[in-house]
Structure formats: structure tokens, C-alpha cells
Amino acid sequence: MMSTPELAIGSQQGSLLPEIYRVEEVIPETHDTFTLALIPQEGEPMTFAPGQFNMLYAYGAGESAISISGDPDLDGASILHTIRTAGTVTSALRGLRPGDSLGVRGPFGTSWPMEAARGKxxxxxxxxxxxxxxxxxxxxxxxxxxxxxxxxxxxxxxxxxxxxxxxxxxxxxxxxxxxxxxxxxxxxxxxxxxxxxxxxxxxxxxxxxxxxxxxxxxxxxxxxxxxxxxxxxxxxxxxxxxxxxxxxxxxxxxxxxxxxxxxxxxxxxxxxxxxxxxxxxx
Amino acid sequence: MPTTNLEPYLAKHSFFSGLDPADIEEIAGCAKNAAFKAGEYLFKQGENAEFFFVLREGHVVVEVPTARGHSIEISSLGENQILGWSWLMPPYKYQFDCRALKQTKVLEIDGRCLRGKCESNPRLGYELIKRFARVMTNRLQETRLQLLDLYGAPADRS
The missing domain is CATH 3.40.50.80 (Nucleotide-binding domain of ferredoxin-NADP reductase (FNR) module)
Structure with a gap:
């Protein structure tokens, strides 16, 4: 059945409690867009399905829903979020530097239909x-x-x-x-x-x-x-x-x-x- | 029986498909293959619009020359697309420049030759008008979408 997107597989689906992640790298992408590579302060990075998003919490500025933009098949890799600077939260995220910490909730939401697309x-x-x-x-x-x-x-x-x-x-x-x-x-x-x-x-x-x-x-x-x-x-x-x-x-x-x-x-x-x-x- | 080797190609092309074989033959009689090197102009603004083109291979860009000497690219076209309609209506002058971005092979169709055939064969003329109207409508819609600035609104969730 193609009409239903695949369900989330994230281990933290539904969490309201942010976990602390650390900025491993800030990658400039374009004049107004950048990618944050994040690793958890403790434990392994989350697993996620393509299409899911996280809530990124910049301390003092607030939370923003940001899609995960990295490779879902790289075990243990940092979690990538590509962000366009558009408002208060994303501007605060743009100001983060390697080593800085932020709160992360997720992954949330449905995913792209990768299994249903097999053979097509x-x-x-x-x-x-x-x-x-x-x-x-x-x-x-x-x-x-x-x-x-x-x-x-x-x-x-x-x-x-x-x-x-x-x-x-x-x-x-x-x-x-x-x-x-x-x-x-x-x-x-x-x-x-x-x-x-x-x-x-x-x-x-x-x-x-x-x-x-x-x-x-x-x-x-x-x-x-x-x-x-x-x-x-x-x-x-x-x-x-x-x-x-x-x-x-x-x-x-x-x-x-x-x-x-x-x-x-x-x-x-x-x-x-x-x-x-x-x-x-x- | 095809009279030129261009007829089978034209008959299979989506723009000409469904035309009467006799009409395909008429069009092929006005057509010839041509090639342009990267950077070479297919035509320039203000020149007599002698041809329209079926792009067989390659990639061209339609652009507007500016007073400051450079050009603004407004559209690009690739394989199988139809290029040029200025041949079809007075004053039969190209309105833009068109430049090959890489080695480009085209079918070059002589507008004056085809206009003559359309005058004596209104059925062919009407068929071509309908097909060019579709191309022109699509280009108009594409231009309107460009004006809409589709990517202007942020798509992220921040």
C-alpha cells in the first residue's frame, strides 16, 4: 500500500525531554545556510529514518524543528542538520561553534517511503x-x-x-x-x-x-x-x-x-x- | 517511403507525432541537420528568424543582451525540445540570443520554406500553429513561475 508513509523508526520517538548534544562541526553551505554536525554528549548518536526531523534547542533562544540531512546508513556518525538562517532560533544555531552544546529532541515524524519504493x-x-x-x-x-x-x-x-x-x-x-x-x-x-x-x-x-x-x-x-x-x-x-x-x-x-x-x-x-x-x- | 532520412526522426518526435506522413515529408523537405560548438550562437536578437530548431543533442541557453555588455540567461533547453517561434509571425526577427553551452546537434527547419508550404496547405499550417501554441503556452507558464520566485519562501521549519 503506497499511500501511507513509512512510520518512524527513531528510538526516541515522542520524547519531550531534550538530550544534550555537542556541535562537532559547523559546515557553511551557502551564504545563508549551514550544516550542524552533532554528537551526543553521552552514548551513541540516534538512528533515524529519511525524512524525520529533530527539535533543536538553542539555549536562551528556543526550539526549532529541523530536518535531518545526513546519511541514515552511517552507523555512529554525527547527526547532520542543514539550516537556513531565518529567525531567532536559527540565528542562535548559526552562532554555535564546535564544542558548544544544545538540546536535541527526536527523531520525530514519518519518513520517505523507501521500502515501498523498492523495485520502482x-x-x-x-x-x-x-x-x-x-x-x-x-x-x-x-x-x-x-x-x-x-x-x-x-x-x-x-x-x-x-x-x-x-x-x-x-x-x-x-x-x-x-x-x-x-x-x-x-x-x-x-x-x-x-x-x-x-x-x-x-x-x-x-x-x-x-x-x-x-x-x-x-x-x-x-x-x-x-x-x-x-x-x-x-x-x-x-x-x-x-x-x-x-x-x-x-x-x-x-x-x-x-x-x-x-x-x-x-x-x-x-x-x-x-x-x-x-x-x-x- | 521516406524521401529523406529525417522523416523517421520527425515522425517519432513528440512535437510532430500524429502528423500526416505527407506533412512530415513536407517538413523534412525544409529541414537539415546542423551542429554548433560550445559558445557558438544559434541566433542573435534582431537577426532574421530564418529557422526554428529541434534540439537533438546538447544544451542551449536563451538570453537577453544587456546595455552593459553582458547577457541575462532566461531559459535553457535540452534534448528533444523545440526552439524558436519567431519564424512563424511578422516581423520574423529573433527576439533573444541563443547560445550553445556545449556541442549541440539540431535539426534546422527553414521557416520561409515551411511558411510557404503552410500557405498552400492550411491543414499543415493549422497543425503547426496548434503545436507551437502549446510550446508558447508552456514557455509563458514557465516564465510566470520564474516571476513567482518559487524558492523565495523558506521551506525549513525554523
Missing amino acids: DVIFIGGGIGLAPLRPAIYRTLNRLERYGRVRVLIGARRPRDLLFMNEIAGWPVETLVSVDRATERWRGHVGVVTPYVRNLEIDPGNTVAMICGPEIMMRYAVMELLNHGMRPKDIFITMERNMKCAVGFCGHCQLGSEFICKDGPVFSYETMQFWFAQREF
């Missing part, structure tokens, strides 16, 4: 910072490439300087297309929003799973193109972004209809979310 073609579509929550799923696919059919990755960003992980993307052994809305003189890649490229893909609609992460307006247009190819809503997966506070479905800040984005998502099949995508100002 897979299309990843990431827009802007949305590539970060997709990267664990891409890593999982690359780690087990024999399990999947044709794998394609489409990446879009506003400008070349906004593109994430460019040093490693060129080494991914799958078809990858990178496009920017506004090119610079030195840019030699594609120009234009990423969604029209979906139109030109060869897609076997009954045997393809799509995973999309980016701003909701981008996801809406990407979904439209996939549906035009004949893909079924239950085979298209998106990740929803809302104001998550407790991360365990208690507080209701992220409630959307009957769904709590933190607990029932953030990864949903489009079949589950299509009603909301059709509503204005949802």
Missing part, C-alpha cells in the same frame, strides 16, 4: 532548502541502488549561490538535473524553474514513486506535472512545513484538519494532502 523508478524533486530533508532519502537510495529502478534527481534554486551540496551532487551516480531561476555569467547549467523539467521526463506512471520537498507552491506545480504524466496521488510524496512546537501532537500548533504535521507527517502522500492543496490560504 524513483524521482526526487528538491527546491531550495528542500533538498536537505530529501538528502537522507537520496543517500538511502544510492546506498541500495540495486533495489530501485531508474533514479532521477531534479534540483531547483533561485540562484547558483543558493544551491546546496553542489560539491557532492556531481558525484551522485544517477541522472541529476540542476536548474536555477536566475543565472549568473559563470553558470553553465540549466536555467528556469525546475517543475517544467518534470514535464519532459519519461515516466512510467504505474511504476514510479516521486518524493518532493520544497516550498508548497513549488510542490503544487511539481505534483501537477506528475499527475499530468498519469501518476497516482498515492505514489507522490511531499513533506509539509508548519509551525511545529511540541513535535508529538499535543499542542496543536501544526494541526491541519485531522492531521498533525509533526506526528502524522511531515511526509505525506499527496493522496492524503490533495484536499488541502486545493484550498486557498490553507
Whole structure:
């Protein structure tokens, strides 16, 4: 059954008590985005499923829900979070240095449908910072490439300087297309929003799973193109972004209809979310 | 029986698929293969729009020259895509520059030749108009999406 995202496997699912982690490394990614590599003060790093997120607590500033962006198959490795500086908490996180500590709760939420996609073609579509929550799923696919059919990755960003992980993307052994809305003189890649490229893909609609992460307006247009190819809503997966506070479905800040984005998502099949995508100002 | 080796290619291409074989033959009669090296211009703004192109291999960028001497890239096109519609309507001048980003092979279709055939064969003309209208609509929508600045809103949960 494809319409249900896989459940979380995290050992700390549902925790309200932060654990203390230490910053191992701060990796600059773009002019406004960075990656924190975190290790627990005690014990082994958590296990997580691709698509899950943690609540990162910057002391004195507050908590923020941040997707895990690292490789889920690297045992004992530090946990990576790629963060765009956007507000008080993320600015405080940007100020952390190696050796500093912070609170971590998680992992929370549903995951990308990696098992359900076995034997099928897979299309990843990431827009802007949305590539970060997709990267664990891409890593999982690359780690087990024999399990999947044709794998394609489409990446879009506003400008070349906004593109994430460019040093490693060129080494991914799958078809990858990178496009920017506004090119610079030195840019030699594609120009234009990423969604029209979906139109030109060869897609076997009954045997393809799509995973999309980016701003909701981008996801809406990407979904439209996939549906035009004949893909079924239950085979298209998106990740929803809302104001998550407790991360365990208690507080209701992220409630959307009957769904709590933190607990029932953030990864949903489009079949589950299509009603909301059709509503204005949802 | 194909009269040129381009007809089977045209018949299979999604843009031309479903056209009457006689129409494919007419189009092939106006077409020839061409190649452009990386950096070479397929056309420049203001030139007579003598051709439209079917991209067989490679990658081109459509750009607008600015007064300051550099160009702003507005779109890029790759394999199997259709490039150019200025041949279809007056004043038959290219509106943008188009430059190959790498070695690019195209099918170059002579616009004046094809316009002549469309004048005497309105059915072919109508079919081509419908197909170019679809290409133009898609490009318009893509441009609107670019204007929307899809990636402007933060997608992280912070």
C-alpha cells in the first residue's frame, strides 16, 4: 500500500525531554545556510529514518524543528542538520561553534517511503532548502541502488549561490538535473524553474514513486506535472512545513484538519494532502 | 517511403507525432541537420528568424543582451525540445540570443520554406500553429513561475 508513509523508526520517538548534544562541526553551505554536525554528549548518536526531523534547542533562544540531512546508513556518525538562517532560533544555531552544546529532541515524524519504493523508478524533486530533508532519502537510495529502478534527481534554486551540496551532487551516480531561476555569467547549467523539467521526463506512471520537498507552491506545480504524466496521488510524496512546537501532537500548533504535521507527517502522500492543496490560504 | 532520412526522426518526435506522413515529408523537405560548438550562437536578437530548431543533442541557453555588455540567461533547453517561434509571425526577427553551452546537434527547419508550404496547405499550417501554441503556452507558464520566485519562501521549519 503506497499511500501511507513509512512510520518512524527513531528510538526516541515522542520524547519531550531534550538530550544534550555537542556541535562537532559547523559546515557553511551557502551564504545563508549551514550544516550542524552533532554528537551526543553521552552514548551513541540516534538512528533515524529519511525524512524525520529533530527539535533543536538553542539555549536562551528556543526550539526549532529541523530536518535531518545526513546519511541514515552511517552507523555512529554525527547527526547532520542543514539550516537556513531565518529567525531567532536559527540565528542562535548559526552562532554555535564546535564544542558548544544544545538540546536535541527526536527523531520525530514519518519518513520517505523507501521500502515501498523498492523495485520502482524513483524521482526526487528538491527546491531550495528542500533538498536537505530529501538528502537522507537520496543517500538511502544510492546506498541500495540495486533495489530501485531508474533514479532521477531534479534540483531547483533561485540562484547558483543558493544551491546546496553542489560539491557532492556531481558525484551522485544517477541522472541529476540542476536548474536555477536566475543565472549568473559563470553558470553553465540549466536555467528556469525546475517543475517544467518534470514535464519532459519519461515516466512510467504505474511504476514510479516521486518524493518532493520544497516550498508548497513549488510542490503544487511539481505534483501537477506528475499527475499530468498519469501518476497516482498515492505514489507522490511531499513533506509539509508548519509551525511545529511540541513535535508529538499535543499542542496543536501544526494541526491541519485531522492531521498533525509533526506526528502524522511531515511526509505525506499527496493522496492524503490533495484536499488541502486545493484550498486557498490553507 | 521516406524521401529523406529525417522523416523517421520527425515522425517519432513528440512535437510532430500524429502528423500526416505527407506533412512530415513536407517538413523534412525544409529541414537539415546542423551542429554548433560550445559558445557558438544559434541566433542573435534582431537577426532574421530564418529557422526554428529541434534540439537533438546538447544544451542551449536563451538570453537577453544587456546595455552593459553582458547577457541575462532566461531559459535553457535540452534534448528533444523545440526552439524558436519567431519564424512563424511578422516581423520574423529573433527576439533573444541563443547560445550553445556545449556541442549541440539540431535539426534546422527553414521557416520561409515551411511558411510557404503552410500557405498552400492550411491543414499543415493549422497543425503547426496548434503545436507551437502549446510550446508558447508552456514557455509563458514557465516564465510566470520564474516571476513567482518559487524558492523565495523558506521551506525549513525554523
